[in-house]
Amino acid sequence: MVEDVHGAMTSLPRVQDSKPIDAKEENLLRQVERSLFIRKCAQSLLLDATTTATAVVLTQQFFAHGSKPEWDDRVIAGACVFLATKSCEVPRTLRSVVNVVHAVKNDTTEPLGADQEYSDLKNSLINAEQTVLRALQFDVDVVLPFAYLLNYAHQGRFKQATAHCALALANDILCAEEALLFPAFVLAACCLYTASQMLEDDGEFGKDKWWYQYDTSDEDITAVSNLLACVYAVMKQHPNSALTNQVGLTPTESNTVNTS
Structure with a gap:
């Protein structure tokens, strides 16, 4: 799934140039x-x-x-x-x-x-x-965004490439602890939206704010997009890390996601 994201980061918020780690x-x-x-x-x-x-x-x-x-x-x-x-x-x-x-x-x-x-x-x-x-109080049941995402992609008749890219984004955002703040169904909608913007695929939803029907807000879209940008920025700013060397993702400079 990584290959679907590589080189397709044009809709994520701008990542900053390398700086000392905080x-x-x-x-x-x-x-x-x-x-x-x-x-x-x-x-x-x-x-x-x-x-x-x-x-x-x-x-x-x-x-x-x-x-x-x-x-x-x-x-x-x-x-x-x-x-x-x-x-x-x-x-x-x-x-x-x-x-x-x-x-x-x-x-x-x-x-x-x-x-x-x-x-x-x-x-x-x-x-x-x-x-x-x-x-974890012996609660190891985990709800993942993947099934939600595939369901949304099917309902919106998005292209297969868009769904694959969204799955890669959903997989990568779980690398950040902050992703736990969002329900799985929200992560699914946000990642599908971000992928659709990257690949310029509106599906059958067109320009409507289709994510509203999945209990996802504009604020959610922006927050998840920013979090994804942070994950990929870490990879860019620390090219000697095992993650960057072995996964090979290199985010590009980009503009803020537009939900209007």
Whole structure:
């Protein structure tokens, strides 16, 4: 889905040139780096997009409860991958998850043997899983924007390319913890609108403010567009980050989304 967004950022708010990182930007960078770590683990475990996004959201929800300096972000992310495989009913063995977390974390293809290092990481993941469950009060049901988005795209008869681009945007915005502030159906409408502006596809809705019928406001559209711009700006401003190097998204300068 990334390819649908690459080079098609002309409707997002203008991103600023590179500048020294501030606390807010550093926090966002950590959020997207965690999300990439999950995506790489999910790829190795052959997980589908829904399970992967569920793991991302669970991780964001956990860290939204406050700073967790005592925890390695990647261990929490790995534990959330393991939780997501259970909640989405695509189970993977604990050993598989341990080996994948180790491989991605250390950039190696060598699996762990049955030694102390394996036992330590396995116990860390088990403890992290229990910590996440307690923090989330054992509620691991995640509502994602993808099904809403596809339904809206079908109702509005948008082009397939527009729907694919919108799905990519919806997937990427989940990398930001702030996305948790919006209901999934709002994220869906906002991402579909943004994609439609990028690709100049109004579907059968025409110029009407069709997102109103999906309980989405102009303010929502603008806020989500700004958040997307922030996510892609982090990638642009930190080209040496793992996220930019491995995902390869480079946002372009653009104008503010027009909802008039």
